[in-house]
Amino acid sequence: MAVAETRKAAWTPSWAVHPGEVLEEHLEARGLTQADFARRADMTAKHVSTILSGKAPVTIETARAFERVLGLKATVWARLQDAWDLHLSEQSEQAVASTDAVKEWVAQFPVTELRKRGHLPATAKTAEELYGALLTFFGVASKAAFSKRFDRLAVQYRHSIAHRSDDACLRSWLQLGEIQARNRKVAPYDADTFQVLLSDVKALTLESVESFFPILKNRCAQAGVQLVAVKPLPKTRLSGAAWWISSDQAIIQLSLRHKTNDHFWFSFCHEAGHILLHKRDVIFADDETNGCENTLEKEADLFAEETLVGRDAINALISRPGPLSKNTVCAFSKSIGVHAGIVVGMLQHKKKLPWTHMNDLKERYDWSD
Template identity: 35%
Template structure:
């Protein structure tokens, strides 16, 4: 039998107590309970208690039964383990019923849509699935665990997020990142990769969206594309999974290439500049006013990667007079950058209105 990471459906009707099997075995062999007790050196009362399910069928007893019945001890042990597990599950179900209101915190419809839950019913089965999804024993443990996590989060957002939706989105990202094979992280490898990543901006998203994760995996960075989730206000996240592997998760919240590429290089800055202890959860790193020193550094890094200082004077001229739009096209070609990114920068700097230059912005959206 191979072990699987897939959750198992609980089916108590399929599990019989080991005493039932022992009783049938004795009947087939023509052995009475008293005779079995003499054969294996136990009291008749003890044998009867095993048959009634009142006494545990221990591994030592399983070996004795193997000799008396020629049924392998492993089978007796397995029957006992399955029976006791069922009893504990039934007890747990009663306890979990009291915790069903915990599910009200979560976007159950989104969880159904993303395949975490089969439906959005508030029942014990879905509560179990949620606990398995997060890898925790019960809701109390989950809340205590998240309380310790929050002190390691760095979050930039101008809006109050739904923390539970955020935890779901981040967990989806982490689980996806764990499945991505990466070389051990090296800072030099990531630095060497930056020019190539920047060059991808001029290509269509349909091409770089497949190439980008493989390139970053060579530097120890697991890139995850996770659809935006309502009420999380997240553009990206950075989290170290091991000392040799870091996750950068990106959402399609704004669905435009200018925001996507800024977010990517912003998250890369966290990897390169800000150590391995913190999880960074970033809203709109291009415009958010609530910034820490780390966020300011990451913003500046992204700005300088996309439009390096060597082009600063040219950009200032463009910013002073960005029209006609052929100037934007010429500048983007000159610096080797997607036109939409230049438009996004000009909008951020107030040189263009946010409803101007939309034709240059390439759509970015992640598949379900």
Template identity: 30%
Template sequence: MSAAERFSPDWVSPPGDTIRDALACRDLTPDFLCQELGLSRTATDKLLVGDLFIDTELADGLATTLGASRQFWLSREFLYRERLGTQVQSAAPVDFATFKSELPLKDMRAFGWLKDFTELSGDQALKAFFEDTPGDWQRSGPCLAEQVRFRTSFAHKSNPAAVAAWLRQGVRSARRVNCAPWDAEKLRAALPAIRNLVRTKKPAEFFPKLVAIGQACGVAIVFVRTPAGCRASGATHFEAADKAIIQLSFRYRADDHFWFTVFHEIGHLLLHPTSPLFVEGQDYEMTEEESEANRFASSILIPAEFEDDLRTVRRDFRALARLAKRVGVSAGILVGQMQNRGLLQHHQMNFLKERYDWTDVADFTL
């Protein structure tokens, strides 16, 4: 396994070190950076030594001035704080009452997320849900919500606090999944075995097999239903250096969406192992990393040798079913991929997609 494929980024140094290198490569000075970012010299000095938090606005300024993407600078900041063991926060700590008011409490209770804390009072139970150690609810609550907010598009409809709660439940669920140490090479080698599952219709048959493959590769694959305010279809993050998490929601309850999301998340693990968090859904920015994961998923589902067939196949359900069998995917996946490529309109041939009901996946809901 190469060093690049392990989740062990050598980023103990502050983001300011990367900024200094970028300035030197471009023969620029800190004074120039002050002017471009609209910062005082004191604030710039703090930025260079890691004492000034890189928020969304500052990440945009760095991307414009020095290159790389907004997400690169946010991830650089996040990982630095993670390695230091400090909280990632963009302003003063959020008071608990404010954070609580944004949580989807009704669904959190209905989904059983708080059942392990019944002996605690309401607020204490909520804090315990977000805590690994007493008092650190800020880190897995408001600070995680802030990371979600960074990745949300300006037209977002998701509530970052609801997404943070969903992600936190994913971490808690993943801790019940015993895994071998994270191994990117094993995961890459397991891709054919995972792809062989895509024609299996019933979640009760394919989901345990998918989870078992993930366990062998150091990936806890968990299904967590989304609460109100969370529109995510999937997420990828690391619980620890040796354990990755792929979190799925079955939000769209169709086979094409589900399997595309699975391979999209796997793509993130293999292509972007040093990034701390990816959340998928219509509310999130289409970064270069997301585009790369999309291309990865598409190439797994529809190998390059079948691309011409997608364009020339007769738009008839029998012909599509025959082609799907040749490709080795379900007819619904084939239709979804043709829709994504603009070869079918999004309302066409949807009856070929396998639809899941909540009762199909209730046994796997965490």
């Protein structure tokens, strides 16, 4: 007959006592006056009085004196003081967390989705609890520290302002990518190694996602680039992002928002262009341009186009008279060694094909559970 073992969760009290209260109990139990104890501990009566009243802390030296006089280990007094200090700190943080400014700050974030993905505890329900949980998620000590950390890097959006992702949701999505990246080691960044990888990327487009993604991720790691895939969050409209997590490590983060291979590969190569071509103190957050595109984004687009099909080759295909047939597109794709779905996507983007045509040539990806 099996016996079920019941495990009790660790109980963490929400209160603490100042060491002075414990000292007072020991003095009463031993019949010692404050003056007698002060003489034995080589302390002034005033100092003992301030400890008893909770106005002065028990230092390590004081704890050692208490041990010698009362026999209670110095480590016990030190733990009592630590617990009291932590209690005061928590009370102070709770007072800050209960302000309207903090409640408004918490309300910006996709709390429900982050909780669903296991990055916020299910027990965090109030604004005060969520405030602490969000600070832990972002790896910062306070709301002010959050601003200092993320305001340090400018965000270069590819969208028009009207279609820009929500800032708090964008920061959350980027943080999910950084958490993934933090759990993997990569080599120091090397531009030459990364360019060699990109020169061979066409062959990978012909493989299934289950086959090519681990290979692509490992090759990126050898070049000092973390490749991560993170499901999009509510109010984010990003296909991908590129930024530097440190001086010798970059991140390419993809959302698989559009779930087709042409978007995946163009987004990857576009972000790779940002890593190779552009400055490191910017987060490049990219999606459709909606008519708003700057020089850096055009450079990244041209880099992706050249990497995947070659500008001269795609322009020659576009310049052919008359409508393009599926056989022509497939033959062209085979001649340059790239998946036909990628060519279809480029032709659609360049308005040589309607968005409704030849989508059956594209591969569809989806998130597995």
